[in-house]
Amino acid sequence: MDETENTGGTPLIVPLTVEPAGEAPAQPTKVGCDNINVYYGDKQAIFDISMAIPERSVTSFIGPSGCGKSTFLRCINRMNDTIETARVEGKIFIDGEDVNSHHIDPVLLRSRVGMVFQKPNPFPKSIYDNIAYGPRIHGFASSRDDLDEIVEKSLTRAGLWQEVKDRLTRPGTGLSGGQQQRLCIARAIAVSPEVILMDEPCSALDPIATARIEELIDELRERFCIVIVTHSMQQAARVSQRTAFFHLGKLVEFGDTETIFTNPSDNRTQAYITGRFG
């Protein structure tokens, strides 16, 4: 089914509003994608994907390994630019602005679209510097007090403040895996992004740390548009409002999480969520 009908929506901000058959999204579209094709050299990894990711909600990408979820995710903040052989075709809009257009600076784009990676990757610096790095290079804080405030706010939002407030000068790499991942989330939200992309953020964590991150994602939904790639269907069902199922570089099905998991319309989705492949 074609999910990119340009039906107007709230025309001032969003030129591409997706109305998947029957169900209107609760939120206006934040990220719109139009016929995305991604090639690694001669090999095509993503085929004609179009979708609209709503504001202030969690959208999860599921699918078997190698189906292009992460590649597609990385199109949104142009991280694929850093891979030399990668070539992206198609248009991606954030608030109606084409991210691939010439007057968009990819570096600025990446501060508007934060990213959390599969493996926790704090800088080998102090906890404080990990959070303060982004605001510092963007010049968000005019004084030390401002910076302190940003650091505290970000850590609090990431649910890490109580645990680390007495050891802000200790290296971030000394934290546990779950804490490191929350530190990375805090680092991402410290630059006040509009969208947060999470690439399998819990795959390296134990169930308790995973539960904490999931709680956190649920809280962050209030403020941000979150896109999460996950291998765990339970996680997708728990945290997301919308779910996209990818298979072999194609978007098979995209809709409300509940619908996808209870009443998928494609039998490949059905097969995947019931564990018959993938």
Add this chain to the structure above:
Amino acid sequence: MTDTITNTEAPAPSQFRDEAARKRLKKRNAAEQRFKFYGMAAIGVALAFLVLFVFSIGSQALTAFSHHKIRFDLPLVAETVAPMGVGDTAAIAENVSGFHQLVRENLARRFPEAAAQGRERELNDLVTRLAVLPMARTTAENPGRIGETLTYFAALSDDLDLYLKGAVAPERRISLGQISFEQVRNGDSVSLRLPGSGAFLPVSNYVAGVIDGTSVLLQSGPNIVLWVGPDNGYQTFDLLTGSVEGFADAPTRARIIELPESARNVSDRQIAWTLALKEEGRITQVFNWALLTNADSTYPEIAGVLAAIVGSLFTMLITAMIAIPVGISAALYLEEYAPKNRITDLIEVNINNLAAVPSIVFGLLGAAVFINFLSLPRSAPLVGGLVLGLLTLPTMIIASRAALRAVPPSIRSAALGVGASKTQTVLHHVLPLAAPGIMTGAIIGMARALGETAPLLLIGMVAFVAEVPAGPTDEATALPVLIFKWSTGAERAWEPNTAAAIVVLLTFMVLMNALAVFVRRRFERRW
């Protein structure tokens, strides 16, 4: 039949438990033991060579690190010491002739027999002319004391120094107890003889077994005689120094020097005078500071490595200024920015090739480009540093690229993910994390450059440099070149000097490598 009911077929015997398996296991274990043994043997051989090397260089160098000095109490006669007047300190400081004259007079007074036998030259050779230079310089600093009698020390001639260190000829010493000679007057000359052969028997028995021309010196206190030979049942002797009467005062020792006088650089008389001075306590063995504080000289006893060390330091300074910034920049560009295409591949291959180019080729390049084409000064650390910098550059680039590549890509993603630009990512995160590796590469590259000889020979840094260079454009030489030069010296004394210079060079190398290990341990970050 029960057979049909129960399964008679026994379970297949495990392939890992039968006799053949046990044999295979034994064989495999033996092979493993053997392999481990080969490894240990290889390390053992390497260690043995290292120990041998350190021992041979160390024992050679030890003789050079101490030397013998003669004490002189010299009355500073103004006319001799300061012929241009006491005020002209520059002239005093360079008045080698005057001071050597004082030294010669002092020795002549002590050993009047030298003049009597026309052997002043031999006596004067106890102290090399230039060895009195330190005396002249200290006097020039204190010209007010001219006229007084002051105590000075001067280096003993290198050959006699080696004799005292036992490096000239195999020598055997025999204690003879109390001896008194009969003096036989024969016209003008007096000859000495021992009645019978009793006391001298151990010596004559020993000498009969060794080569002709062996010198036998008999010493009692500062009095020394030379054995001439048997004559009519007497053993006859010549008095070299001191008095015959003195032999009554102290027991006599015989020194049998098993090398003919003609085959030595030191005569029997010189040995006798040296031994007499030593007996009086005027010759002492002290640490050879001159080796570290003097510049090069044509005389091994006063030659030092200071000029070469300073030359090497200036050279290394230039090398570091070329190799480190250029190497790091090139590595950063190739590793972080450059697109992967045919041109960068070509550059990469050629950098690796350049690292394998023999160092002497770089010397030729330096001579052709820097000296002939750019007309930079010959024999200068500036040119040496440029050449060694080019030589170190490929190594530096390769080491820096390896260090940059070792920084996990997740750090780059993290920085890019919070909106850092490429340059911010590199400067704030990648470079600091790669710094210990880059520094280690730089220090080891510099240590290699410090030991390079061939390219420096070609750009003329092999010149004889008796002055400590004051800057990178002065004429200079470098430590490894000095070692090469000293090792070709004709005099025996250059041999321990060479070893000592090698020890100095190795000390610098070990220090630099230790610094590299320290930097790596101290600044290495784990993630």
